[in-house]
Amino acid sequence: SYVLTQPPSVSVAPGQTARITCGGNNIGSKSVHWYQQKPGQAPVLVVYDDSDRPSGIPERFSGSNSGNTATLTISRVEAGDEADYYCQVWDSSSDHSYVFGTGTKVTVL
């Protein structure tokens, strides 16, 4: 089955840029989506189709995808961005299953 690997944690100072990677075999050929999950809350979609943002998501959230790595970038990080972030793809070759990354805890220093 398809595996997505994320760093367990990323720390960033307020106002700086956080980059969260999502590694997978030839992930650049797939469409990657990102979710933010704050403690005790349901996940919220923040980026879809590699780099598009749903309405209501700040422009500070952006995404890219190439080769074996997709990246979620959070610019001008704020305290409210502290959360867990998960990448996700649809693996059409594997029983049409949906795969989530291992998750990354973003800590705002």
Next chain:
Amino acid sequence: EVQLVESGGGLVKPGGSLRLSCAASGFTFSNAWMSWVRQAPGKGLEWVGRIKSKTDGGTTDYAAPVKGRFTISRDDSKNTLYLQMNSLKTEDTAVYYCTTVVLVVPGNWFDPWGQGTLVTVSS
């Protein structure tokens, strides 16, 4: 406003059964593909299964750990999604989220999500 509200969680013994429900509103439920995603305590997100709209065949797909034990169904007249869980194991302990599958080739993603319901499997 689109809303998904799960219910039916609780404490069940290993080997037991439980049925979760997800009440949908604010969109045309009958046209939607729906999915269940779970999250064990302190762990990451895990896809459980998906059901297509009846227009698209109404078929289901499941993750390997639950295949043969869990069944997803829908009642479009009640705008409700179900997850029947049988032969429950301790490792099925998790918050179970109901979510809508957004279909845009080549990617499928989940938006929005319900608030989740906790299932605890313990003796």
